Amino acid sequence: MGDKNLKNSLENRKKKMQQSFANVFEIPEDTMLNLPKITMMGNTQVFIENHMGVIEYTPQKLRIGVSFGEIEINGREFFLKNILSDELSLQGHIESIIFNT
Amino acid sequence: MIFWRLWSLIRGYVVIVVEGKQIEKFINMAVSRGYNLWDISQPMENVLTAKVDVSVYPRLRHVARTCRCKMRISRKTGLPFTAAKMRKRKMLFAGAVIFFLALYILSSFIWSVEVTSSRELKTITEQQVLDAAAKYGIKRGALRYAIDNRKAAEALEKEFMEVSWVGIEIRGTKIIIDVVEKILPEEDERSRPGNIVAQKDGVIKEILVLSGEPKAAAGDTVKKGDILISGIIYPELPEEKEGKAEEDTGDEDDKEQPEEPRYVSARGIVRARVWYEAKTRVPLVQHKEELTGQKQQVVVLRIGEEEVTLKNQAKGNKYKHFRTDRDVKRFSLWKYRLPVELITTTYHQIEKVDIYLSMVEARSQAEEVAMKDISSRLPEGAEVVSRRTVITSANEKELKAKVYVETLENIARFVPLK
Structure with a gap:
């Protein structure tokens, strides 16, 4: 997932170790690696758990900080249905989701 | 989710409008402090609207200040606000209370009493039932809860001999009294003394006397109106036998009977052969009109005196022979035409x-017509014994025929004595 373009090789190794640890003990990666869990309902709703705050929010764009960087969601008529400290739900016409690491 | 929404309505929430360049920061700060924001939208750039709990709002002020945002309330929703409004408008609240109270009070009275029955009431009138019911408190204006319908129904049943069952149903503010009348055997004139006479001419085949004295026997030819079974029984003249029998039964009868005849209601079945005849004429050439299935329609809309042709297939009606069929549809608005x-x-x-x-x-057609005529005259239970067709005259134009039918039927008819 997020281990493609990591610049720091040390951090890369640490991540890999954590991942293999998670694999061996069959622990869900999102809890182990603090990864966000993204659930989509078609192209009209997105739920994101484990986020780290809103970076940018306009009706056409939502950027959310996550453990590995940020998630950028583009679309139209965005509407933040609900937001809590670690989860949010977004409504609107979603056109693309980009992971910026 | 819906429960949560309901809960927020009960607790009350406000819609806030936040203006500023750092609205993302505002969201983050509010969220990280555990303030719940929902339905966040951006109607314009750098403007944010969101819903937030009433209790949270004062604390959000501080957040807005640190983000250099302006914040104001655009709308207040929920029970606390509605209640506050209510407090200001006491009369409205009082009106609502009065309304429900009035509704409750008015619906606890009986407003109408109705009598129904599956069959038309014959021996008693609806008014009688209503009057009687009023005695047991079932009347307009009575309190609904005070009515014991089972008891009242029982009382009504006892009061009217003619009634076999009474049901009282309270339906809202209406009481429905369901009455089922006893079906009494008809007060029959048959219980009066009378004769059995012949209904028609015929030859008696068999006679069964249930009561009375037979005046005819099997094989007799009788005319219409002849007495078949007499209701007047004259005492037998010289009798050794009867004297003995009378002694056993009693003395009083013994004295009166020799002088005066006994009057009974004659009863019995007299089956006799009866003849019917019908004459028919059948023309040999018949003119008939047959529908070809072709048709044309003209639809006209008449408004007042004006006529507007909506559809005209028949441009001046091209058929030589035709039958017209007119269908007029009237329009009405509620009751007004x-x-x-x-x-x-x-x-x-x-x-x-x-x-x-x-x-x-032609012969079979004549027979058919004649039989139809005869069978309309036949009484119920008549049994056709034989049928005969006689052609009385026939030429190239028409055929005349007579049909004779012989039946076996009960010709007994009761005639009361004067």
């Missing part, structure tokens, strides 16, 4: 056909 009519005239094309009947066909 509008001066608007839709008239549909249909022209059915017909063809005139001459049908030439053969003798055999």
